[in-house]
Amino acid sequence: MNAAHTVKVNSILKAYGNRAVVNDLSFEVAPGEIFGLIGPNGAGKTTTIRMMMDIIKPDSGEIYILGEKLHETAKNKIGYLPEERGLYKKLSVLESIVYFASLKGVDRNTALPRAKALLKRVDMLSHRNKKIEELSRGMGQIIQVIVTIIHDPQLIILDEPTASLDPVNAQLLKDIMLDLRRQGKTVIMSTHRMNEIEEMCDRILMINRGRNVLYGDIPSIKAKYRNNSVLVEYDGELGQIEGVQSSRQVNHALELTLADGVTPQMVLTRLVQRGVSLRRFELSTPSLNEIFIKVAGNENE
Amino acid sequence: MNKTWLIIKHEFLTMVKRKGFIIMTLAIPVVALLGLLAAQIVPNLVNDTAPTTEKIGYVDYAGAFPAGITEGKVSVVHYATEADAKAALLDEEIAAYLVIPTDYIATGWLQRYTLKNEIEISGVGQTAIRDFLLGNLLQGNTPEVIARAKNPMNIITTTLTSTGDVAEQQGGISAMILAYIFAILLMMSIFSSSGYLLQGLGEEKENRVMEILLSSVSSAQLLIGKVIGLGAGGLLQIVVWMVSAGVMLKLALDNFSDVIGVLNVTPEFLVLGVIYFILGYLLVAVLMAGAGAIAPTAREGQQMSVLFTLPVILPIYFMALIMEHPENIVVQILTFIPITSPMTIMMRLGLSEITSWEIAVSIVLIALSIVGCFILAKKLFRTYLLMYGKRPDLRQILQSFRKA
Numbered sequence: 001m002n003a004a005h006t007v008k009v010n011s012i013l014k015a016y017g018n019r020a021v022v023n024d025l026s027f028e029v030a031p032g033e034i035f036g037l038i039g040p041n042g043a044g045k046t047t048t049i050r051m052m053m054d055i056i057k058p059d060s061g062e063i064y065i066l067g068e069k070l071h072e073t074a075k076n077k078i079g080y081l082p083e084e085r086g087l088y089k090k091l092s093v094l095e096s097i098v099y100f101a102s103l104k105g106v107d108r109n110t111a112l113p114r115a116k117a118l119l120k121r122v123d124m125l126s127h128r129n130k131k132i133e134e135l136s137r138g139m140g141q142i143i144q145v146i147v148t149i150i151h152d153p154q155l156i157i158l159d160e161p162t163a164s165l166d167p168v169n170a171q172l173l174k175d176i177m178l179d180l181r182r183q184g185k186t187v188i189m190s191t192h193r194m195n196e197i198e199e200m201c202d203r204i205l206m207i208n209r210g211r212n213v214l215y216g217d218i219p220s221i222k223a224k225y226r227n228n229s230v231l232v233e234y235d236g237e238l239g240q241i242e243g244v245q246s247s248r249q250v251n252h253a254l255e256l257t258l259a260d261g262v263t264p265q266m267v268l269t270r271l272v273q274r275g276v277s278l279r280r281f282e283l284s285t286p287s288l289n290e291i292f293i294k295v296a297g298n299e300n301e
Numbered sequence: 302m303n304k305t306w307l308i309i310k311h312e313f314l315t316m317v318k319r320k321g322f323i324i325m326t327l328a329i330p331v332v333a334l335l336g337l338l339a340a341q342i343v344p345n346l347v348n349d350t351a352p353t354t355e356k357i358g359y360v361d362y363a364g365a366f367p368a369g370i371t372e373g374k375v376s377v378v379h380y381a382t383e384a385d386a387k388a389a390l391l392d393e394e395i396a397a398y399l400v401i402p403t404d405y406i407a408t409g410w411l412q413r414y415t416l417k418n419e420i421e422i423s424g425v426g427q428t429a430i431r432d433f434l435l436g437n438l439l440q441g442n443t444p445e446v447i448a449r450a451k452n453p454m455n456i457i458t459t460t461l462t463s464t465g466d467v468a469e470q471q472g473g474i475s476a477m478i479l480a481y482i483f484a485i486l487l488m489m490s491i492f493s494s495s496g497y498l499l500q501g502l503g504e505e506k507e508n509r510v511m512e513i514l515l516s517s518v519s520s521a522q523l524l525i526g527k528v529i530g531l532g533a534g535g536l537l538q539i540v541v542w543m544v545s546a547g548v549m550l551k552l553a554l555d556n557f558s559d560v561i562g563v564l565n566v567t568p569e570f571l572v573l574g575v576i577y578f579i580l581g582y583l584l585v586a587v588l589m590a591g592a593g594a595i596a597p598t599a600r601e602g603q604q605m606s607v608l609f610t611l612p613v614i615l616p617i618y619f620m621a622l623i624m625e626h627p628e629n630i631v632v633q634i635l636t637f638i639p640i641t642s643p644m645t646i647m648m649r650l651g652l653s654e655i656t657s658w659e660i661a662v663s664i665v666l667i668a669l670s671i672v673g674c675f676i677l678a679k680k681l682f683r684t685y686l687l688m689y690g691k692r693p694d695l696r697q698i699l700q701s702f703r704k705a
Contacts, residue, residue, distance in 0.1 A: 055515045056683065072519055080516040086509035090315075102307050103517035147513065 005064070006031045006155050006186040007052065012061030014047055014210075021047045022058070023210040029155075029188060029203075034181055036201035037190040040296045044210040045190045046083055049159055053080050066154055076105040079153035083160045083190075085144050089133040093119070093143055096132055097150055104151035111150060118146045122172060138169045145173060149180070156180060158189040162196060174200060194289040204288075206295065213295050218288070225291045226283070229257045230264045232271070233280035241270055255284055304518045308526025309533070316497050316534035325493060326538045329486075330545035337553055357426065358386040358398035359433075363405040366437040375429035390414060399430070480648045481620070483574060486542050487647055488614055491582045494535030495589045498527055499606055502590065503599025520682040524675070528586045535582055536575075543574075570650055573660070580667045581643030585609055587671060588640075591678040594685045609640065616644040623648050627655070637663055639670040 007029040014022040022044040029035045039045050050056045052063055054070050063070045066077055087096050094115055101111035119125040122142050132140060141164065149156060158177075162170040177187050177200065191197060197204060198218065206214035214221055231253040232238075238254070243262035248255050258267060264283055271278060286294075316322055358380045359366065369378045378395070380386040386398040397415035405411070411430075413422075422430070432451055439447050459467055505511045514523055588609045589602075596602035616623065616635050623632050627649055635645040636655075642663045649655040 050512075053516045054519075055512065075517055078516070080513070082509070082512035082516065084509040084512060086507075086513075088315075088510060089508065099307075099311060100513065100517065103304055103514070105304075 004067075005029060006066060007188070008064040009048075009052070010062045010064075012048075012051060012058040012063060014044075014051060014056070014058050021210050022051070022207075025061075025207065025210065025212055027205045027212065027215060029186055031186055032181060032184050033202040034177060034187045034189065034200050036197040036204035037188060037207070038192060038194070038197060038204055038292065039207040039213075040192065040292075043207045045207065046159055047210075048207070049080075049157055049188075049190060052157065053078065073105075076151060077154045079148040079151065079156040081144060081148040081156075081158045081161055083163070085141075087132045087140065087143065087147070090131055092129050092131055093124070093135070094128045096143065097147055100147045101150045104153075106151045114150055114152075115146065118150065121176075122146070137164070138166055141165055142169060142172065145176060149176070154185060156185055156187045158187065160191055161189055162191065162193065192292075194287065194292055198288050206292065208296050214291070221291065222285050222288070225286050225294070227257065227286075228260075228262075229255050229284040230267060231255055231280065231282050231284045232278060234271075235277045235279070238271075238276060239274070241267065241274075243267055243270070250284075253280060305522045305526045305529075308518065308523060309530040312501065312527050312530025313533050315501075316494070316531055317537065319497070322493070322497070322534065322538070326541050329489075329542055330549070333545070333549055337549060355426065356395040357430065358389055358395040359401060360386050360398065361401050362403045363401045364403075365406065366401060366434070368437055368440075370429065370433040370436055372429045372432055373425060375425055377429060377433040387414070390416060397426075479570075480650065482546065483570075484617065484644050484647045486539060486546070487574070487578055487581065488617075488644060490535045490539040490542070490578065491585050491613065491643075492610060493538065494531045494582060495586045495606075496603075497534070498531045498586050499589045499593045499602045500599050501527065501531070502593030503596065503602050506593075507598060521679050524587075524590055524679055524682055528583065528590065532579070532582050532586060536578065539578055543571075573650060574647065576664070577643040577647055580664065580671070581613070583671045584639055584667055584674065585613060587674040587678050591674065591681045594678065594681040612638070612640045613644060615641050616648060619645075620648060637666060639663075639667040642667055 005028045007027075009025060009027050011024050011026050012022055013020060013024055025044075025048060037045050037048065047056070051058050052065065052070075054072070054075065065074045068074060088099075091099065094112070097115040097118075098108055098111045101115070102108065106114075116125060116128070119128055122145075124139065124142065127135065127139065132143070135143065145161075148158070156177075161173055161177075165173060174196075177189070180187055189196075189200070201218065203217045204214065204221070205212060231250065233253045241256070243259050243266060244256045245259045246257045248257075256267065258264065268281055271281070355375045357375065357377045359369075359377060360380050360383050361367075367379075369376065371377075380389065380398065383400060386395070386400075389395045390398055393416075396417075397413055400412040400414070402408075402410060402412070421427075435451055436447060439450055442450075461467060505514065518526075589606050592605040592609070593602045596605055619631060619635060622629055623635070623645060626632065632645070632649075635641045636649065636659055646655065646660060646663055
């Protein structure tokens with residue numbers, strides 16, 4: 001595999017009736033990164049993922065996976081955990097894993113030891129001969145994750161992976177994702193849990209109404225949405241400070257919005273000169289959550 | 302390994318391991334066998350428990366019936382007056398008595414009195430009364446003439462072909478039984494395997510396995526794999542039934558050869574049976590797959606499938622027509638509509654004549670409609686398999702045929 005991009009999506013469009021669900025969307029995912037696909041409900045995340053999996057076809061545009069135009073055998077190199085997921089209830093854990101592995105082109109003799117190793121990794125080896133219907137919901141989800149990675153895919157796509165997991169299993173899943181990145185795999189996850197995005201992802205694409213509204217690595221996105229303001233906590237009176245345009249209370253702190261050309265350093269110097277006793281002084285960077293709400297909100301107006 | 306093959310194998314094994322399938326496959330031959338045994342045992346039981354003799358009294362006002370009769374275990378005996386006959390009935394000396402009125406010769410009316418509540422007069426009793434009446438009415442004739450009058454027609458029919466030779470298919474009850482049994486078995490196995498197809502699709506939708514499958518295989522691979530895998534299961538079922546039917550027919554022939562006559566199952570009949578099973582199943586299965594793709598749950602799919610299952614069994618309702626008037630326009634239409642064709646042809650093969658060009662045309666028509674429906678079903682698969690919870694309306698479906 002020597003493609004520069006694991007995934008390259010070139011202005012894809014998908015419409016149902018007159019409504020464009022995905023509209024002129026382009027992005028790239030680099031090898032070995034964890035890429036976040038975010039957006040409000042109904043933004044077109046799942047549709048985009050299904051087009052990447054060749055489950056539905058875009059009306060126009062191209063998708064390249066691992067350097068090749070999308071085709072049937074590419075599916076063997078991708079692991080996909082759909083948002084709506086399930087397994088055959090009557091099949092045993094081991095048989096389920098082996099059957100789905102075989103559909104990804106991995107024969108039984110290769111799949112069995114891998115399945116056992118993965119079951120051991122998640123501490124479920126003793127459940128291997130149980131039927132799926134006998135497992136708890138969380139256990140079923142973990143088996144589903146194993147099914148997703150049993151064929152050693154280069155690219156793993158997870159649609160809302162932690163949506164119905166308890167904190168323990170969610171952490172287990174995150175550990176598995178980090179393991180995969182360490183092995184050089186590429187992971188794409190879709191979610192609307194911003195804390196997970198900040199915790200896990202290298203880069204993100206945010207879509208709203210099928211369009212690209214934010215795309216890039218997290219520090220530069222945050223820098224872009226920084227509005228030249230600082231957060232301060234202090235004792236006593238603050239008074240009027242030169243260069244501060246406005247102020248507002250944010251929880252226990254005061255957010256000072258600075259005038260153009262005024263740097264936080266200048267404000268800090270003035271506060272110290274004035275003898276204000278500071279408990280906290282920091283650059284106010286918006287959380288992804290705020291950016292998400294702001295961008296999605298603007299778009300919807 | 303080829304993915305289509307993997308799905309075929311998985312679907313086949315899942316189907317034949319289902320309890321319902323195993324029970325259905327074994328129950329039919331077992332029930333038929335029990336039926337055969339019962340048919341053999343029950344008459345013997347009845348004969349054993351029947352009274353040694355049954356007496357029927359009569360009072361003759363017409364004056365034309367001097368002689369009583371004893372036939373088998375029933376005897377018809379004379380009483381001078383109705384009061385005597387009634388007393389004998391109340392004493393249970395006789396089971397019933399007849400009053401023959403003076404105008405019997407003109408009207409045919411007989412009055413019968415009995416103590417029992419019965420649906421109709423027993424067969425032996427009826428025969429005895431008829432023979433008693435005939436014997437007296439034909440007084441003066443030779444016993445041979447009287448015996449012939451009691452049983453006046455033993456017809457032997459020979460069907461000739463248009464060239465005047467004796468036809469190969471002689472029709473008759475044996476051919477009818479064969480055609481009927483075969484049509485029913487064909488229908489049952491087509492329905493059971495296409496029913497599993499529908500149920501499987503519904504379950505996979507409800508289980509949400511569908512999207513995982515589609516992320517590994519194409520919708521065409523999934524469709525072909527399911528249709529063939531389950532069809533193989535259905536074929537296995539019909540083979541089991543046919544083999545056991547063969548064994549049982551042999552048993553039945555040994556016991557009821559006078560009723561059934563000579564059954565002759567020609568190799569062409571069997572070959573065409575298998576061909577029409579495969580064609581009929583493929584057509585219904587592909588239609589069911591389309592319905593399964595649209596319907597959000599297994600239950601709704603089942604309801605929609607009635608649209609296809611009704612036409613398949615339609616020829617059964619026209620059985621009399623197919624049997625007696627194969628040249629009728631309705632029969633002709635049923636022969637060529639792809640969905641009614643398999644059953645109609647199987648019945649016509651057994652019951653009435655069918656030309657080889659009719660068979661050839663119907664096979665071509667079914668094959669073409671299978672291909673056509675497959676293409677449409679594939680489009681529905683792609684568009685609707687992952688739309689949970691909502692059923693598209695007709696306009697949307699037609700739109701997806703054009704687009705997908």
